[in-house]
Amino acid sequence: MKVIETKDITYEYPDGTKALETVNFIAEKGEIVALLGPNGAGKSTLFLHFNGIIRPTWGTVVIDGKTVNYNKKELMKIRQKVGIVFQNPDDQLFAPTVIEDVAFGPMNMGLSKDEVEQRVKEALYRVDMDGFEKKPPHHLSGGEKKRVAIAGILAMKPKIMVLDEPTSGLDPKGASQILKLLYQLNNEGMTIVISTHDVDLVPIYASKVYIINQGKIIKHGTPSEVFEDVKTIRDANLRLPRIAHLMEILEKKDKLPFNKPYPLTIGSARKRILEEFKEIK
Amino acid sequence: MKVIETKDITYEYPDGTKALETVNFIAEKGEIVALLGPNGAGKSTLFLHFNGIIRPTWGTVVIDGKTVNYNKKELMKIRQKVGIVFQNPDDQLFAPTVIEDVAFGPMNMGLSKDEVEQRVKEALYRVDMDGFEKKPPHHLSGGEKKRVAIAGILAMKPKIMVLDEPTSGLDPKGASQILKLLYQLNNEGMTIVISTHDVDLVPIYASKVYIINQGKIIKHGTPSEVFEDVKTIRDANLRLPRIAHLMEILEKKDKLPFNKPYPLTIGSARKRILEEFKEIK
Amino acid sequence: MGRTIDDYAYSNGLKNTNSLFKVLFALLTMLICVISTSPIIPFIIIFFIMFLIIFKAKIPYKFYLKFLSVPLFFGILTFLFMTLFFGMMEPWFKINLINIIIYKDGFNLGILVFTRILGGFSCLGFLALTTPMTEIFSLLERFKIPLIILEIAMIMYRYIFVFLEETTNMYQSQKTRLGYQSIKGSFQSLGILAGNLFIRTWIRGEQIYISMESRCYNGSIKSFKTQNSISTKNIVLLISFEFLIIIGTYLTANYKIL
């Protein structure tokens, strides 16, 4: 079932920049979809369409089977369904304490005080930030801020969570904690859409990848389908995952039998190398 | 010859945060040194010591063989020797046009107008941003801003260039452009110090790596020396480069003969795999 | 908001025309509009500048008309206000229904102020849409504006755009979490946004100082600008144009519509 669908959307900023051009993007229920693209490709712009913050200049957005109707009431419903976590946590943590910040969304939904409290507690527990309730956000580390930002969305219990470059600026441990969390949420049924230009992480988590460049979707499919088309990837200022790059070199330059599709993750590379070793023996 | 040396420096922020503890850091002339550490480890704080913006609470800083003396005149000289490129270009580009921003440093050095013009031109050419002179920074992309920020330091012709996370937030192409530029500058004799938590890039470029965690240097040496100590690396919220990780798994789990030191780059991994294949045959 | 006008200033058809020429043209014409005692010359100026902006500066006409809609609205309001309340000499006609007398002098004043506002606004628009702010800084420097003002203005200009972007991001993320739903919520959200923005500006300010110090800043921002002067052809053009409309103003000084 399609939970997010954009139909031929084009978006022009008021100054005339055409940030998106006839973009068709689909996220199915329960998927992890990655939107991969270089700086300025239009990733953030596309995401803002998913909960009606931006209205496409042409085309329509369909959320959960319903065409988005840009009136206040409907937008409210859509924003409860689709939560967006923005790239810079400093842009979304405003409140003086962690607990007040996480409560911001649920409060605006008009929930009872008890319900809000319950949700905040649960959300903070999920992101492993319980115990930080009273801390001011500007005393948290980068990774902690990010997790609180996610909690702020989680507390609204959205069906779909959209994250703009969730790992940028984080150290490896912080990044992998976030990704594990997302993976868990996905296992529990949440649809997740991530934008990134970190090609090494994408294949590990995503079930579907879209490549966007200069406002256009230029490729989509499973990770291995997408990374098979090395030329398109490179033309979009991206590169192969390092593991795949190693395999590519071993195949092309050294004529070793690692042919396409190249393994993208450490796990799959391991298997391939083992197989080859055994065969030779 | 040591161009930067910190001797047992400790730094406490006014609010009491101990950001550095008895740090000994040495950069030799002509090296590329990487300072690797997780968020909040103290990387940026250490860098601010290198040109005397921050004065250590204890310990001394030695630049180019001379102990830093915190008077105005000496500081001026040190800042001409050691240029710092800050992490967020928006913190650094303050002038309304690119050309004025790049000229800011040279003008402060009291050079003649012709000389300034010459240097600005050269610096912009080096970072491949000629033609953008009259543009205001808010019309530049993230990668372009970063390059202008580097040009602003280049125009001062420092002996040592210190860069705080030069590739963060950039797409793969943008990041590799910056690193190529740094590599070139290094080939021409400039000493370069980079902070980062991108472990995959470090081994490719650095000749020496320091690992910092919670304000302390916990390891230093050549990339292969440092990454050999997997435990320390992981304890510092970091990880092995992906290529090394693959080799580690192949050795430990599959008992393949890829023993330590693990290859860190695609190039060296390729060699090792080829060797093994030939041996078996 | 703001962004677009600034964008056109850097990318219009007249961006390479000498900026002193453009500034002088806009200011002198504006002054002539303001001293004009009849609506004729301001009226001509409105259309002349419209021509320049749409055909010479190549600003899309849709954008320019939208740009003009604010002063147009305000101008019409002023016109009605003056016509209805400011007359007293010669009654022109009377609307019996609401018992209001329209006077000729009120109408004439209304028209005059209306054309003056629109004329002046056109000149301001010409300046804003064709001359990059950075060029105006160089001119101000040439005219010996106190350096400290220029320095503060330059840094301010740069950071207006940085903060504009950050404000947009914050606003969007608040909306995502259903801020701005009710009136009370709007106040709360906006107050928090502005409070945060202030704290950020403060942190930014400290950070900028550190990075300036790293580049040997010693208290004053020494300017680095290249100057170019107006060509004689342009001077002649400018003088003859302004002379022409001054004569026009003089000749039409006593003209009144009613």
Place this chain on the structure above:
Amino acid sequence: MHIMENFLPLQWCFFWYLLTIPVVVYGIIQIKDITEKNPESKPLLAVSGAFIFILSSIRLPSITVPGSTSHPTGIGLGAVFFGPTVTCVLASIVLVFQALLLAHGGITTLGANIFSMGIIGPFTAWLTYKTIIKTGLSSSIAIFFAAFTGDIFTYITTAFQLAFAFPIPNFNTALFKFIGIYAITQIPISIAEAILFVIIFEHILKLRPDILRLLKVIGPRKVKEII
């Protein structure tokens, strides 16, 4: 409340310029003094100016009176934070930017606009704030009334300026007409703006009381209470 380009007759444009220039020059001298003693204050002043600009271009929620081009001036807050003289200079620069970047206000009317929004407004706001603080009332109440009176006096000044320019049939009647119109539209806006400023102030007070302390807006005792 911006007076539009070319709205005032030439002699009045000159008159307001002449009246504001000495005050602005005094402010410039003050700023020069401050920045020479503390070089780090230069970028801080500049970013504060940018803050005032942004705050002035944000629309107030929900209460948009038809026909009014008003929005928070942001200048009241500046006056309380930085004092009226410094704010006067920052506001003047902001007004120039508003004219050239947003086409709000104008160049011929700049003098008049600086006089109402950059001089009268900040001075009343600042005086109100200081007076109320002296009586021992809380700083939030002081901020509320500072913002409110600052706004109201700005509008009254503007009404005077318009009545001087168009004293038809006589000054008093014209003044009465202008004030009458403003009273309907601007009093609700001023109240809204005052409420907004209290929220902003309290937010900053909660998050970074040290900044307000540095600006000498709140005394050391208040800071201790918060921490």
